[in-house]
Amino acid sequence: MTALVADFRSDTVTKPTEAMLQAMASADVGDDVLGDDPTVRRLEERAAKLLGKEAGLFVPSGTMGNQCSIAAQTQPGDEIIIERDAHVFLWESGGLARVPGVQPRCLVGRDGALDPAEVEAAIRPANVHVPRTSLICLEQTHLGSGGRVVPLAVFEEIRAVASRRGVRVHCDGARLFNACVASGIAAIEYAKYCDSVTFCLSKGLSCPVGSLIVGERAFIDRCRHVRKWMGGAMRQSGYLAACGLVALDSMIDRLAEDHATARNLAKRLAAIGKLLVDPNGVETNIVFVETRGCSAADLSAALAARGVGALAMGPTTLRFVTHRHVGQTQVELAVSAAASILSA
Numbered sequence: 001m002t003a004l005v006a007d008f009r010s011d012t013v014t015k016p017t018e019a020m021l022q023a024m025a026s027a028d029v030g031d032d033v034l035g036d037d038p039t040v041r042r043l044e045e046r047a048a049k050l051l052g053k054e055a056g057l058f059v060p061s062g063t064m065g066n067q068c069s070i071a072a073q074t075q076p077g078d079e080i081i082i083e084r085d086a087h088v089f090l091w092e093s094g095g096l097a098r099v100p101g102v103q104p105r106c107l108v109g110r111d112g113a114l115d116p117a118e119v120e121a122a123i124r125p126a127n128v129h130v131p132r133t134s135l136i137c138l139e140q141t142h143l144g145s146g147g148r149v150v151p152l153a154v155f156e157e158i159r160a161v162a163s164r165r166g167v168r169v170h171c172d173g174a175r176l177f178n179a180c181v182a183s184g185i186a187a188i189e190y191a192k193y194c195d196s197v198t199f200c201l202s203k204g205l206s207c208p209v210g211s212l213i214v215g216e217r218a219f220i221d222r223c224r225h226v227r228k229w230m231g232g233a234m235r236q237s238g239y240l241a242a243c244g245l246v247a248l249d250s251m252i253d254r255l256a257e258d259h260a261t262a263r264n265l266a267k268r269l270a271a272i273g274k275l276l277v278d279p280n281g282v283e284t285n286i287v288f289v290e291t292r293g294c295s296a297a298d299l300s301a302a303l304a305a306r307g308v309g310a311l312a313m314g315p316t317t318l319r320f321v322t323h324r325h326v327g328q329t330q331v332e333l334a335v336s337a338a339a340s341i342l343s344a
């Protein structure tokens with residue numbers, strides 16, 4: 001296999017920075033399952049404060065963060081309302097059925113945003129024949145729509161529906177900080193409309209491992225229990241949490257560079273004239289490309305043979321994700337490789 005010299009498959013390919021490696025080397029650690037790791041505690045407190053919540057929990061992955069959060073706020077057999085392209089529904093290996101044991105009620109969003117009126121209509125009435133609706137699940141940014149930012153007003157309206165109907169709200173904020181940088185709206189503003197929020201350190205923020213869950217203390221205590229039975233309780237995880245603290249200090253603002261790279265890539269790919277790309281739809285670090293006549297898997301394989309990584313997300317949909325290891329040079333490589341493949 002040709003080595004990928006321009007890897008646009010995902011922002012999860014990012015490696016820790018020099019500052020993270022130094023922070024790991026000097027981290028003060030202990031057994032976190034016994035409550036002894038001061039660095040993990042600092043990261044959890046920092047995350048909770050940043051999002052205006054009582055408490056936080058460090059978990060190994062975004063998937064575990066979402067599944068713990070849902071399990072801690074639902075009962076098996078409940079129904080949750082979720083956008084049909086949401087990561088939690090599509091890409092977590094059937095986790096909803098395995099971990100919380102809930103059934104999804106999928107609604108079609110607009111650029112990833114659920115319609116609050118449709119959400120309200122989908123909440124089940126109290127009736128012995130139907131499941132209980134216990135949670136509404138949002139995603140910020142919304143991966144399936146190409147990293148769109150769900151507007152704050154949608155969060156606010158969905159919160160109002162949820163409060164009126166006694167339903168809780170979870171946000172899969174794997175790329176919440178991309179949304180903050182793109183919209184200029186602080187994370188705490190989105191979080192205030194949610195009961196629970198997860199965010200990932202190991203995507204554009206460049207950490208090797210880790211995500212956080214934030215919410216009320218009693219909820220976080222329940223998540224801690226779920227994390228333990230899922231096998232996600234870690235021991236000297238302060239080495240990883242140390243990277244998270246560096247990320248929150250120094251890696252958020254630079255996401256703007258990834259967004260600029262993504263917009264530039266979209267414009268350049270559109271200019272080839274053989275792919276369907278909407279540069280105006282690129283709000284953050286994700287570019288979805290429609291390959292028209294040719295198969296996305298074939299184009300992905302041909303790009304990989306030229307050292308360019310891009311993932312086929314459907315029969316004719318190709319995804320490019322920008323991050324700190326791809327800039328102008330890698331954009332040039334990707335565009336010239338795509339142009340030469342498509343003109344052959």
Ligand SMILES: Cc1ncc(COP(=O)(O)O)c(C=O)c1O
Pocket residue numbers: 012060061062063064087088139141143172174175200202211
């Ligand atoms: C929107 C979204 N949510 C959740 C996750 C899950 O994160 P992880 O891969 O750390 O389990 C991802 C991963 O790409 C994601 O894109």
